[in-house]
Amino acid sequence: MKYNFPNKNGYFGKHGGKYVSEILINILNKLEKKYFFYRYKFNFINKYYKELKNFIxxxxxxxxxxxxxxxxxxxxxxxxxxxxxxxxAHKINNVIGQAILAKIMNKKRIIAETGAGQHGLATSTICAKFGIKCTIYMGENDIKRQSENVKKMKLLGSKIISVKTGTKTLKDALNEAMKDWIKNVKNTFYIIGTIAGPHPYPMIVRDFxxxxxxxxxxxxxxxxxxxxxxxxxxxxxxxxxxxxxxxxxxxxxxxxxxxxxxxxxxxxxxxxxxxxxxxxxxxxxxxxxxxxxxxxxxxxxxxxxxxxxxxxxxxxxxxxxxxxxxxxxxxxxxxxxxxxxxxxxxxxxxxxxxxxxxxxxxxxxxxxxxxxxxxxxxxxxxxxxxxxxxxx
Ligand SMILES: Cc1ncc(COP(=O)(O)O)c(C=O)c1O
Known part of the structure; x- marks a missing residue:
């Protein structure tokens, strides 16, 4: 079976793409360019694998x-x-890769959304390790049912923003994280925790x-x-x-x-x-x-x-x-x-x-x-x- 996705426009068949406001298109194009440039470079791969082995x-x-x-x-x-x-959990495999990209792109602040708290915890951990400011969006209901992870994220120095809209779960946390990103796109890297979001995120998360x-x-x-x-x-x-x-x-x-x-x-x-x-x-x-x-x-x-x-x-x-x-x-x-x-x-x-x-x-x-x-x-x-x- 032939399988080579996404295509150059970020589509997996009829799925995928970049359905975002103009302000984000530029930043997504930059991220894609950086990722394509670094993903097979020895130094990048070496750093990624070293962290996987020694830290994770x-x-x-x-x-x-x-x-x-x-x-x-x-x-x-x-x-x-x-x-x-x-x-x-598996979430940290992706976070470490994206955080290395954030450092390469000289971003001073990282944001993420989380449901179970595992992606938020992984992101908080790597931000503490790299000395980068971190804000985590989490639905109010998830904060209640995953309170242990919330405590850990706070210990690691992250700011937790409780999302009170919609069902107060993961979808709503993603909505709010995206709004933050649009406002602060110059200095902020958004580490998406799953293979969703606009291209190139689904490809990058999958690869990591x-x-x-x-x-x-x-x-x-x-x-x-x-x-x-x-x-x-x-x-x-x-x-x-x-x-x-x-x-x-x-x-x-x-x-x-x-x-x-x-x-x-x-x-x-x-x-x-x-x-x-x-x-x-x-x-x-x-x-x-x-x-x-x-x-x-x-x-x-x-x-x-x-x-x-x-x-x-x-x-x-x-x-x-x-x-x-x-x-x-x-x-x-x-x-x-x-x-x-x-x-x-x-x-x-x-x-x-x-x-x-x-x-x-x-x-x-x-x-x-x-x-x-x-x-x-x-x-x-x-x-x-x-x-x-x-x-x-
Ligand atoms: C332990 C664990 N497994 C699975 C998932 C589901 O996410 P995904 O489908 O992106 O792996 C999560 C999400 O938070 C998780 O924490």
Whole structure:
């Protein structure tokens, strides 16, 4: 399968593009130019990889979940342990790359949006390390449900702006961060945390996150693991999933499965399943599948996990859905919570609720597969941030 996206105008098929005000077009063009100039330069790559190794702790391991596999009596389940990264999730893989670009572009201030707090925490951490001023936008409701991460961001010196508009979640935080960016574009770098936003962001975030899948290929060979038949990841905006899938897109014999948050069910309005239920529209600077009503107004979303509670999806996933290359499945809150409890007890790992959507789907699938099949799941983050929301 031929696959080379985005095109030179920033489109993934009919998705993507740059739907922003004129004032931002210039800055996006500059960012694209800088990125294209530096991305294959030895010094840039060397700095990026050094930080991944020495500060973040990569490579993260590939881990055989022996007891979970035994419990399910089916396919062997392996996890790519992004929860082991410094700050506890995959988000930092992208932040470190964009922060290096911000330094190259001589930006004195960084802003970011966050839902689960993991992107905000990663950004705050790197800003503290690089000595750059940092402001994080976060919905008021997410501030309540992810309070542990808010405290950490404050400790790291970031200013947290509580967003009180809309559903007071990730979409609203992104809206406010974009307004800030427009006002302060001269001195401010906006680190977007997922593969959404106007071009070149979806491409840049994907490239930095693709370390996950790339590393997994090397580890599969090194550890003499059989090639996985299925690779599974949770889908919020789409960054951890594209990160693990990207190196496998052209390998048609491997099934790639993205798992959306179906909240209280696809038949209710209380879900975040933009690939299963969305229609084409424009949000946050790109054209993609969105949860909208018949008048094209963005719908409120719901998920137990703040990081998946978003009405849109990165444009590359919308293309991959059109191409039928990735299957987009869904898991409801209850199933994610059940897998959280089982996984903690059986594997001794506390997973993020976002990752539990992938775990829950893998558990359902594994039961029905033979023992010689292999499933690789991206364990996108750790769940300490979620434990106050779990009823035992
Ligand atoms: C641990 C974790 N996993 C997954 C996600 C979903 O985002 P994405 O789809 O961009 O990976 C988030 C978002 O905050 C997260 O914190």
């Amino acid at each position: 702790g990569r490579p993260t391991s590939i881990y055989f979940a022996k007891r979970l596999t035994k419990f399910l009596k089916g396919a062997k389940i392996f996890f790519k342990r992004e929860d082991l990264n410094h700050t506890g 996150q693709s370390i996950i899948g790339y590393e997994s290929i090397l580890q599969i060979f090194e550890n003499k693991i059989n090639i996985p038949k299925y690779i599974i990841a949770s889908i919020g905006g789409g960054s951890n999933s594209i990160g693990i899938f990207y190196s496998y897109i052209k390998k048609n014999n491997i099934k790639l499965i993205g798992v959306e948050a179906a909240g209280k069910g696809l038949h209710t309005l209380l879900n975040s399943s933009s690939l299963n239920l969305g229609k084409l529209g424009v949000l946050h600077g790109n054209k993609t599948y969105l949860l909208q009503n018949k008048n094209y107004q963005i719908l409120s979303t719901h998920s137990i996990s703040a990081g998946l509670d978003y009405p849109g999806i990165g444009p590359e996933h919308s293309l991959l859905k059109d191409l039928n290359r990735i299957d987009y499945e869904f898991i409801i809150n209850k199933e994610a919570l059940k897998s959280f409890i089982i996984f903690c007890k059986i594997e001794g790992i506390i997973p993020a609720l976002e990752s539990c959507h992938a775990i829950a789907y893998a558990m359902k699938l594994a039961k029905n597969l033979s023992k010689n099949k292999i499933i690789l799941v991206n364990l996108s983050g750790r769940g300490e941030k979620d434990i106050n929301n779990i009823n035992l």
